[in-house]
Amino acid sequence: MKTTLLAAAVLLGIAGTAFAQGHKVTIAVSVPTADHGWTGGVLYGAKQEAALLEKAYPGLTVVVKSSASPADQANALEDLTATQKIDALVVLPYNSDQLTEPVRRVKQKGVLITVVDRGLKDPSIQDVYVAGNNPQMGRVSGEYMVKALGGKGDIVVLRGIPTVIDTQRVDAFKQAIAGSQIKILDMQFANWNRDDGFKVMQDFLSKYNHIDAVWAQDDDTAIGVLRAISQAKRTDIKFVLGGAGMKEMVKRVMDGDKMVPADVLYPPSMIKTAMAVTAAHFYGDAPIEGTYIVGSPLITRQNAKQYYDPNSPF
Numbered sequence: 001m002k003t004t005l006l007a008a009a010v011l012l013g014i015a016g017t018a019f020a021q022g023h024k025v026t027i028a029v030s031v032p033t034a035d036h037g038w039t040g041g042v043l044y045g046a047k048q049e050a051a052l053l054e055k056a057y058p059g060l061t062v063v064v065k066s067s068a069s070p071a072d073q074a075n076a077l078e079d080l081t082a083t084q085k086i087d088a089l090v091v092l093p094y095n096s097d098q099l100t101e102p103v104r105r106v107k108q109k110g111v112l113i114t115v116v117d118r119g120l121k122d123p124s125i126q127d128v129y130v131a132g133n134n135p136q137m138g139r140v141s142g143e144y145m146v147k148a149l150g151g152k153g154d155i156v157v158l159r160g161i162p163t164v165i166d167t168q169r170v171d172a173f174k175q176a177i178a179g180s181q182i183k184i185l186d187m188q189f190a191n192w193n194r195d196d197g198f199k200v201m202q203d204f205l206s207k208y209n210h211i212d213a214v215w216a217q218d219d220d221t222a223i224g225v226l227r228a229i230s231q232a233k234r235t236d237i238k239f240v241l242g243g244a245g246m247k248e249m250v251k252r253v254m255d256g257d258k259m260v261p262a263d264v265l266y267p268p269s270m271i272k273t274a275m276a277v278t279a280a281h282f283y284g285d286a287p288i289e290g291t292y293i294v295g296s297p298l299i300t301r302q303n304a305k306q307y308y309d310p311n312s313p314f
Helices: 005-021 037-056 070-083 096-107 134-148 164-177 194-207 219-232 247-254 270-283
Strands: 025-032 060-067 088-091 112-116 128-132 152-159 181-189 213-215 239-241 290-294
Touching (some): 025 070, 037 060, 037 270, 060 070, 088 096, 096 112, 112 270, 152 194, 181 194, 194 219, 219 239, 219 247
Parallel strands (some): 025 088, 112 128, 213 239
8 A cells, every 4th residue: 555645644643632642652763873874864863753753652662773784783673572562663674685584573573564765575574664766766867867968878887785775776777768878887786885886986987998977876875986086087977876865965966066967865854754654553543554655856956955954964
């Protein structure tokens, strides 16, 4: 079942009279450590939302845990369920492969499961799924690439990490450039990380004498890519297209930076939506389940101002 964020907001509003009932509910929130800008924004948003929800819902306890690796996150989930009774888990999996079974074990204990962003290999485990529109992100990126390059050129692609959402983005990107004369010279994982983006781009630059543009998919990755291009003093590359809506990159779009002419939104604040919807399941008038999708529009110089927040941690 797909439900819009607007519908979720309506449900939360209707549920307002139930908040005062104050029955005891514990929600655990498990996210990756803030190892780059986007996950930093996720952790910041989770802590901020936890405080707001606990204030709004008497009887609610929200426990936020961050993990530095898939193994750490799996262990954290086991510890959470072993040391206390939790009613719901909001989890942004470190990756799909290694977290599917640990989350399944939590589910088997009767816990409501809300999965955020990086889907599990078995979607039947989740009760609620909240994510950005990953196919849209890939499609919008591909369409922009075709338009900006006039339908032809040689590009390189930096993927994220092996997850469902990365596959969705890349598949949609390939479909969007299909039929054009744009050729993908190479494609490698860069883990949505600026240091890895720098290293992968260095490899691409050494292998290919001419590259027209780069799809970095992620803003942190794009920053590493731009650094590699600058250090190599390459002038053949026309632009780098990232994604997420990092304030640094949005500002560059606003300022007319030729190397960063656009970006694609993928907000880390979706963790707040996931937590609010999960709380509404327990404090509303009816159980909530389904899929909540946040859009991924193209950010250009014409609309960048509306996506720029200088006070944002991301």
